Amino acid sequence: MGSVPFVFPMPAAIVGADVEGAPTFMTIAYCGVVNNGPAMVAIGSNPGHYTMRGIEEHGSFSINIPSENLVARTDYVGMHSGATTDKSGVFDVFYGECDHAPLIRECPVNLACRVAKRLDIGGKDAIVIGEVVQCYVSGDALTDGAPDIEKMRPILYATGSRTYWGIGEKVGDAWNIGATYEP
């Protein structure tokens, strides 16, 4: 298939930043955890995107994990550039421990991130690695204090077909179901 970014699944995450004094958002699938202790998340985006300006200026951004019921708004903020569309009213915004990292109250999970590293190593996109300064999870997405993916109902992005999907059935416990394999 050539040099194609075929990781399955990808998240459908919403990145937020403040640009010219107002929050703006963009949808990204190019997003993955890359470190822990502290947690770090890498994102890739064309540096020309409006939201990237705020990340450059303030060195902070948010990653918000939308639920299925937010799929239209999630797609909307990906379809329209903040350069021509004011997206500050699409969501109910709050701020946490990171200045200029607008967090989306409707999303069950919010990561307030500080830029740890910015890389340009060829290709169309700039790579930004954010250190998670603080994570916020809605109470109704928790079970016994732990995040519950069934309550959260995150959206998956399928590259190639450019479609969004929900989560399905549980297929196993990690560090457990592997014991059923006999080499």
Added chain:
Amino acid sequence: MGSVPFVFPMPAAIVGADVEGAPTFMTIAYCGVVNNGPAMVAIGSNPGHYTMRGIEEHGSFSINIPSENLVARTDYVGMHSGATTDKSGVFDVFYGECDHAPLIRECPVNLACRVAKRLDIGGKDAIVIGEVVQCYVSGDALTDGAPDIEKMRPILYATGSRTYWGIGEKVGDAWNIGATYEP
């Protein structure tokens, strides 16, 4: 919740490398696309993991996307270290355009990657950014030549509950369903 890596969903991907002349594999959820043109994928892993030795030595590795039916083997290669368990026979291995990037025939998608950058920016994990030299997709995971996530049935990893999940229902078309949102 503090500095926690709460991105949902994460993939359950299998990273392969050659160590001491034999292929070995590890399961990772810390994996995301970060660039395109060429495609690049970032992974994070404790540098002490056996598979990481091969990545260091050869500067190449594979990312393999398992289907639900491979969940036990996917977990197995994550539960056991290559230092004490020979995992070279767990999968049917082939090699493509990248020397020392062992590809798993049973997986519907394989990415043969060359290390573009290795970063140590604090935290427990080393970050490796791989350029996708070539992507291989099984014919039975394609529909009209494009990757079909329903045929592929990738596994999602849910952090916190440490569980594996399948994909569910389609909830929308990207660059499309956003038009139904009225600001």
